[in-house]
Amino acid sequence: MTVFGVALLAVCTLVGVFIGDLLGVALGVKANVGGVGIAMMMLIAARVWLVRRGVLSHGIKLGIEFWATMYIPIVVAMAAQQNVVAAVRGGPVVLIAGLGAVSLCFACVALIGRLGGRRELPADEVAGIERGGYVIAGDTPPDLVVPAGSPAPAVADRAVPSVGGA
Amino acid sequence: MPQMIQHVLVEQGLVAAFAVVGAVMWLSLALSRRLTAGRVHGSAIAIVVGLGLAYVGGLVTGGQKGLADLPVFAGIGLLGGAMLRDFAIVATAFEVDAIEARRAGLLGVVALALGTVLPFLVGAGVALAFGYTDAVSVTTIGAGAITYIVGPVTGAALGASSAVMALAIATGVFKAVLVMVGTPLVARFIGLDNPRSAMAYGGLMGTVSGVAGGLAATDPKLVPYGALTATFHTGIGCLVGPSVLYLGVRALVG
Numbered sequence: 500m501t502v503f504g505v506a507l508l509a510v511c512t513l514v515g516v517f518i519g520d521l522l523g524v525a526l527g528v529k530a531n532v533g534g535v536g537i538a539m540m541m542l543i544a545a546r547v548w549l550v551r552r553g554v555l556s557h558g559i560k561l562g563i564e565f566w567a568t569m570y571i572p573i574v575v576a577m578a579a580q581q582n583v584v585a586a587v588r589g590g591p592v593v594l595i596a597g598l599g600a601v602s603l604c605f606a607c608v609a610l611i612g613r614l615g616g617r618r619e620l621p622a623d624e625v626a627g628i629e630r631g632g633y634v635i636a637g638d639t640p641p642d643l644v645v646p647a648g649s650p651a652p653a654v655a656d657r658a659v660p661s662v663g664g665a
Numbered sequence: 666m667p668q669m670i671q672h673v674l675v676e677q678g679l680v681a682a683f684a685v686v687g688a689v690m691w692l693s694l695a696l697s698r699r700l701t702a703g704r705v706h707g708s709a710i711a712i713v714v715g716l717g718l719a720y721v722g723g724l725v726t727g728g729q730k731g732l733a734d735l736p737v738f739a740g741i742g743l744l745g746g747a748m749l750r751d752f753a754i755v756a757t758a759f760e761v762d763a764i765e766a767r768r769a770g771l772l773g774v775v776a777l778a779l780g781t782v783l784p785f786l787v788g789a790g791v792a793l794a795f796g797y798t799d800a801v802s803v804t805t806i807g808a809g810a811i812t813y814i815v816g817p818v819t820g821a822a823l824g825a826s827s828a829v830m831a832l833a834i835a836t837g838v839f840k841a842v843l844v845m846v847g848t849p850l851v852a853r854f855i856g857l858d859n860p861r862s863a864m865a866y867g868g869l870m871g872t873v874s875g876v877a878g879g880l881a882a883t884d885p886k887l888v889p890y891g892a893l894t895a896t897f898h899t900g901i902g903c904l905v906g907p908s909v910l911y912l913g914v915r916a917l918v919g
Binding site: 508509511512515516519522523526528529530531532533534535536538539540542543546547560563564565566567569570571572573574575576577578579580581582583584585586587588589590591592593594595596597598599600601603604605606607608609611612613614620624627628629630631632633634635636637 | 714716719731738742753759760776788790795834836859865871873897899
């Protein structure tokens with residue numbers, strides 16, 4: 500059932516954000532501390548657990564990956580509601596502080612990224628990461644595209660089922 | 666007739682937002698293919714178009730929520746609001762290579778620490794250079810350079826003036842926009858092409874909207890790694906801004 504995937508995602512998000520709020524209260528901060536990050540770790544753990552028990556069904560995957568494929572459109576909608584006018588009209592303090600902070604941090608990414616040198620990842624990990632890229636870009640991973648004329652693979656191997664949810 | 670169309674768009678806000686964002690994505694992908702031969706990511710163009718629409722919306726309404734302040738586009742506010750944004754970010758974690766993420770964990774922590782302190786120092790330094798001498802204002806503007814949420818939270822905790830708060834928020838929003846637009850431009854030069862550097866990037870840049878947009882426009886496969894560290898950034902900033910960082914500034918400025 501697709502809704503199981505959506506529900507798992509929802510439960511992870513809700514519990515993560517709740518823990519983030521609790522952490523905020525415990526630390527005396529008026530903000531959520533890492534709620535979304537905690538939710539992400541819970542979802543990663545949930546996937547590992549489901550895969551190990553062999554119960555990661557196509558429906559669960561579809562329910563979660565649909566929202567991953569909607570990521571970029573949602574980010575575009577987010578961009579369309581930023582207070583760009585205030586950012587543009589900010590004046591010299593805003594301009595210099597923003598530019599300075601961002602360029603300094605970009606430089607640090609270059610430095611830190613090189614710490615410990617580059618490591619070659621095993622092929623299966625690289626394949627998994629690339630597949631994730633296709634999903635988040637809102638596409639079907641290339642190995643799942645059905646070539647024209649070939650018999651359709653089992654429903655469980657397809658990114659989008661032909662009829663309804665699984 | 667126009668009123669009836671408007672009525673439908675207002676009533677079906679979220680559905681209308683799907684159609685609008687779909688149109689923006691289609692247009693951006695076409696522009697990417699036709700004008701740049703695919704060199705500039707379609708999503709990068711879409712995000713710039715989104716920011717442009719936000720600017721127009723802000724000019725027309727004088728509000729703070731860009732295009733979403735126009736009633737017919739209110740659904741954009743829901744689709745791109747914190748709730749669905751966080752929901753989609755969590756969903757991307759399903760694509761994370763857990764082993765690699767754990768390997769780069771320490772790197773993420775170092776990046777988070779640097780990503781909090783360095784922007785604060787820059788922001789506070791600029792505030793001092795522009796003649797702000799009281800510890801509360803300097804801290805608030807410095808905190809604004811961390812993210813646009815850390816600024817006002819710190820300012821509210823310390824009792825900063827509303828003009829200084831507005832400055833801190835504007836700094837944070839400007840930073841988010843810069844990160845969104847700048848990341849695809851500099852990605853190649855800063856080695857942002859693997860999960861490790863994406864986790865460092867997320868911790869250093871911090872601002873969730875900036876990181877979410879910047880990585881989407883650069884390489885979607887890096888999104889979950891950057892988001893993993895970036896989502897801790899605001900919480901940590903809100904923790905140290907009104908406490909450690911303020912005490913440090915007060916000790917220096919007096």
